[in-house]
Amino acid sequence: MPEAIADSNRISGIGTADVAVIGAGVVGCAVTRRLALLGARVVLLEKAPDILAGASKGNSALLHTGFDAPPGSLECALMQRGHAEFLDIRERLGLPLLETGAMVVAWNEAEEDELDAIEAQARRNGVGDVVRLGRREVLAREPALAPHLRGAVLVPREHVIDPWSTPLAYLTQALANGAQALFGAEVCGGSFDGEAWTLQTARGAVRAARIVNCAGLQGDRIERLLLGDASFEIRPRKGQFVVFDKPAAGLLTTILLPVPTERTKGIVLTRTIYGNLLVGPTAEEQDERDRATIEAETLAALIAKAVEFVPALDGMPVNAAYAGLRPATERKEYRIRHEKDRHWITVGGIRSTGLTAALGLAAHVAELLAGEGWQASPLEDPVWTPVPNLAEHRPRDWQAPNHGEIVCHCEMVTRREIEATFASPLPPGDFGGLRRRTRAAMGRCQGFYCGARLAELTAGRLAEPLAAGDADA
Numbered sequence: 001m002p003e004a005i006a007d008s009n010r011i012s013g014i015g016t017a018d019v020a021v022i023g024a025g026v027v028g029c030a031v032t033r034r035l036a037l038l039g040a041r042v043v044l045l046e047k048a049p050d051i052l053a054g055a056s057k058g059n060s061a062l063l064h065t066g067f068d069a070p071p072g073s074l075e076c077a078l079m080q081r082g083h084a085e086f087l088d089i090r091e092r093l094g095l096p097l098l099e100t101g102a103m104v105v106a107w108n109e110a111e112e113d114e115l116d117a118i119e120a121q122a123r124r125n126g127v128g129d130v131v132r133l134g135r136r137e138v139l140a141r142e143p144a145l146a147p148h149l150r151g152a153v154l155v156p157r158e159h160v161i162d163p164w165s166t167p168l169a170y171l172t173q174a175l176a177n178g179a180q181a182l183f184g185a186e187v188c189g190g191s192f193d194g195e196a197w198t199l200q201t202a203r204g205a206v207r208a209a210r211i212v213n214c215a216g217l218q219g220d221r222i223e224r225l226l227l228g229d230a231s232f233e234i235r236p237r238k239g240q241f242v243v244f245d246k247p248a249a250g251l252l253t254t255i256l257l258p259v260p261t262e263r264t265k266g267i268v269l270t271r272t273i274y275g276n277l278l279v280g281p282t283a284e285e286q287d288e289r290d291r292a293t294i295e296a297e298t299l300a301a302l303i304a305k306a307v308e309f310v311p312a313l314d315g316m317p318v319n320a321a322y323a324g325l326r327p328a329t330e331r332k333e334y335r336i337r338h339e340k341d342r343h344w345i346t347v348g349g350i351r352s353t354g355l356t357a358a359l360g361l362a363a364h365v366a367e368l369l370a371g372e373g374w375q376a377s378p379l380e381d382p383v384w385t386p387v388p389n390l391a392e393h394r395p396r397d398w399q400a401p402n403h404g405e406i407v408c409h410c411e412m413v414t415r416r417e418i419e420a421t422f423a424s425p426l427p428p429g430d431f432g433g434l435r436r437r438t439r440a441a442m443g444r445c446q447g448f449y450c451g452a453r454l455a456e457l458t459a460g461r462l463a464e465p466l467a468a469g470d471a472d473a
């Protein structure tokens with residue numbers, strides 16, 4: 001790992017931390033933030049060189065209401081807590097929001113028959129602002145939809161957010177309030193001596209009174225490694241997505257959801273916070289936890305589905321495709337394991353709803369810790385550290401003087417923005433992290449034109465040097 005990265009992540013002066021959080025996905029970042037704000041000395045351990053290396057790097061970026069969650073479930077309650085806290089803090093953290101609402105659309109008679117139950121479930125879950133829409137009302141709202149639709153349930157508070165700056169902001173605020181993060185710190189072993197844990201990591205030993213396991217796709221393995229058994233089994237579930245180029249986003253304002261099944265919310269059509277149109281995810285079981293491939297046939301089927309619902313998408317340019325892995329388990333519910341005697345909490349099986357629920361999960365973890373006698377001393381005046389809001393901020397940096405140069409012309413990313421991200425408290429550790437922080441190489445050309453310049457600018461600053469062809473990976 002280059003010296004600059006190692007230095008910025010140096011763990012210093014922490015002695016025995018109050019809590020070690022394992023895994024820097026969105027849940028780990030949110031838990032670290034909550035505990036730091038409660039005055040804990042907390043250290044976040046991540047095996048990758050950057051945040052969001054696992055499940056959190058690929059999802060559909062929606063802020064859900066919990067309207068379709070199992071009634072009375074922890075998942076439902078924590079999504080609703082997360083939704084509320086996100087809206088409360090988002091401006092102070094610089095987080096963008098597209099207030100789109102969502103429609104669960106019925107495309108045939110059988111689906112139409114299910115709308116009553118969907119509406120009733122939403123009301124049972126406390127989402128009382130849902131509205132039943134007839135065919136004409138749906139088409140008046142979304143004229144580009146295929147006219148054979150039968151009706152919909154409108155869920156006004158389902159929104160579009162940014163899946164990348166959100167966890168970045170959570171962890172940035174945690175660091176500003178005393179937390180530490182250690183990257184390249186795979187946990188290889190550890191033991192509990194009755195008072196505290198000593199973890200062996202690839203970056204040295206870390207001692208912490210308590211562990212919160214937020215290791216996502218590796219959550220069961222971490223339990224087995226450190227507790228000797230696992231309370232669930234991760235069964236990775238892949239979701240492939242297609243990203244249409246920006247003109248397509250003008251065809252739709254509301255998030256389109258299909259009638260969900262027990263296993264998945266199904267294939268969603270939504271604008272993204274950066275002005276594209278997203279279609280996906282699929283729900284494909286696989287064994288591999290570290291790699292999610294995209295397949296031409298599946299992408300073609302996703303495009304065909306999108307065209308079926310929005311015919312004007314036919315022939316519209318697509319500029320990217322990606323796949324993510326959900327850390328699903330053998331059961332649907334969130335898998336929380338609390339071992340009071342061993343000072344251990346696992347936050348496991350957090351599927352696609354985790355982006356919404358992360359702040360709620362963090363509050364839940366804090367309550368579990370309080371329940372075992374941990375004394376919080378909440379910071380009286382926490383520091384708020386907004387991250388760059390590239391989706392809403394106008395004018396953008398390229399419109400201001402002295403930006404150096406425009407490096408990525410598709411997304412209009414300046415050299416000054418790239419330098420600023422490297423100078424930030426949480427600089428990118430790899431190329432994906434740079435793309436997610438700045439939007440460089442995320443546009444129409446996917447790095448075809450700016451890749452060489454980005455390689456020059458990032459030389460020696462990323463865990464892996466940028467090579468030809470990386471940018472369009």
Ligand SMILES: O=C(CO)COP(=O)(O)O
Pocket residue numbers: 060061062263264265266268280281283326351352353
């Ligand atoms: O888009 C999704 C949620 O935001 C996908 O949900 P599922 O994991 O239920 O398929």
